Amino acid sequence: MSTTREKAQLMSASEIDRTLVRLAHEVLEKTEDLSKLAFIGIRRRGVPMAQRLARKIESLENIQVPVGILDIKLYRDDLSAVAEKPVVSETDIQFPVKDKDVVLMDDVLYTGRTIRAALDALFELGRPARVQLLVLIDRGHRELPIEAQFIGRKVPTSSREIIEVKFNEVDDVEKVLLVERTDG
8 A cells, every 4th residue: 555755845835825926916917808808617627726816916906707517527538447427517617618728737747647537528528719727726747749838847757756735615724735656
């Protein structure tokens, strides 16, 4: 059985917040028409990121960016390995994605397979004008040709290491950890 041990804390709550402020500014700088902007968070930890960034942009620009929640479980290419009957949470996108400038959000970019599944799920809802990817951590090790346009921090990792993002909304704690698998 494999367990993990904490190697380092990569980000504190205040560092996460500062990074999200910077990312909000980057999104604003690279968006031509804010009325077409929409955020979609990949369930679980992409959702609080999308909600927080929408609030930051509202406070900066006094506009409300629509936020949607995307569940990708049924689109994963490892579905049989996830569970015999995966629990599907609801996708909740209350706006048309057609012709929107969608910023898709997730906490960690690793192999790219989660994002591929998210794109499949998203395009079933309509054809956005543009889709960009925003991640808090890019840890490398891509298996698919997917890259993020907005990156909080790049953290090179080994195959034994894992990035754990903890958000108050999901985990009741706020930090980013680097942990390592141990054979135990």
